[in-house]
Amino acid sequence: MNNGGQNGGSVALNGNYAFTFSGITGGPGYSEPFAAVGRFTADGAGNLTNGEVDTNGIGSGAVLTAQSFKGTYTIGSDHRGVMALDIPGHSKLAFAMMPDGNAQFIGMDIAGGSGTIGSGTIEKVDTSAFNAARITGDYAFGFSGLDANNNREALVGRFTSNGAGTFTNGAADANASTGSNPATMHAATYTLPDKSSGRGSMNLSLVAGGTPRNLNFVSYVVNAGKLFAMGSDPVAGSTPLLNGAVLRQQTPSGGFSNASMKDGTVIYLTGLSVCGTAPGSSPNVFVGLLNSDGNGGVNLTFDQNCGGSATSAVNQVGTYNVASNGRASILAGGAPAVAYLVSPNTAFIMGSDSSVLFGLGEPQVVTSFTNSQVKGAYAGLASSPATFGVTTFSGEFSADGSSPTGNMTGVEDIVASNGPKSGVTFKTTYSLSSSGANGRGTMKVASGPGGNAIVYLVSPSKFVAVSLDDRNPAIMIFAQAMTSPN
Known part of the structure; x- marks a missing residue:
């Protein structure tokens, strides 16, 4: 990674931060949940102080309570960075910077088929x-x-x-x-x-x-x-x-109502299910567009990958009902779900079946549905894994907005159960269409993980994607980054 000058780009990470991480610890013949939350202070020159972390998992070695830590970090000219922390068993992270000074990251503590995979976010704190x-x-x-x-x-x-x-x-x-x-x-x-x-x-x-x-x-x-x-x-x-x-919650005067869900909401959910002929339980990833009429009627277009078995549906008609406290019951295409609204068209969403789909819904804010909406610098991240077999990534990318076929290139860090890889070249083409579901398009990854994928545009600054090929999928999330990577 290029240093990016004096102290690299370390000045981009400066101040007080909190972080969250969801992952899985595994090895030959076993896997178990692991998570962490905490905080630290970055000095803008590559040093982390005032660190405090809580971790949880199976066994005493996986549990830390208000554990203090210190660390170091570097950020390259492409805004990719690496952290080294003095936390037992969880010492190395790869991250990508965002324009607001936040970052998204993956754990790199795995080798020889054993260790921890997962992803998370680092966000500036208002003390x-x-x-x-x-x-x-x-x-x-x-x-x-x-x-x-x-x-x-x-x-x-x-x-x-x-x-x-x-x-x-x-x-x-x-x-x-x-x-x-x-x-x-x-x-x-x-x-x-x-x-x-x-x-x-x-x-x-x-x-x-x-x-x-x-x-x-x-x-x-x-x-x-x-x-x-x-x-x-x-x-x-x-x-x-x-x-x-x-x-x-940004509760409207008089409380939430059906009018709090109107127009497009992009939803992206992760679950765990027995999928087709795949042995055992596999990741079940669901990305779609929920169009609500503000009066209790919805239609749903979605793409889903369950253990490498891909399905899709267009304009599945349904109903919804929003209570004044923000609880929404949704039934579309025969699949029930419940949501709790944070603000209009923004919600935590949970499926009601044994797959336990869970994730977010965000309002779709787009003026036109063309490739030109996906242009500039993006930071990418794989969502938290549902199983130990998932490949996670974090990186910085640049999209050219060309039509009819756009190009996005970049560099990413990848972690799979067999170990990490740093500085991997990423190349993909993409094409958005206003037909069918607005903002839905295709992405074909020529270099890097992902294969053939379906994209849903949230806004010009964010889109999400689901691979149609990966047997252990995770949601691919791309959000506006600092500048076009070098």
């Missing part, structure tokens, strides 16, 4: 939000993960924070690989964030499907509208390792 009074109002949350038997589970919901340690007006839905169940939240509390680190905790006491659940989380404040949170309970056969985020 003035390390104050209980700032964590006030309506919030939605979304978590997903695996239990000790690698059964997938997700939890979505909302609550109101009083700024003094209590959540009220709680509502939630859970799916523990047996279908989703509305959950009754009996109590919900949180400890105030540490004023020096933003670290706190949450407890959610609920009943889902007739089963009482008492779930504990450790959290790190990003800002008053966002917290990273990870399950802190010991991982067991009936206790999953959940990881995700809590986001402040």
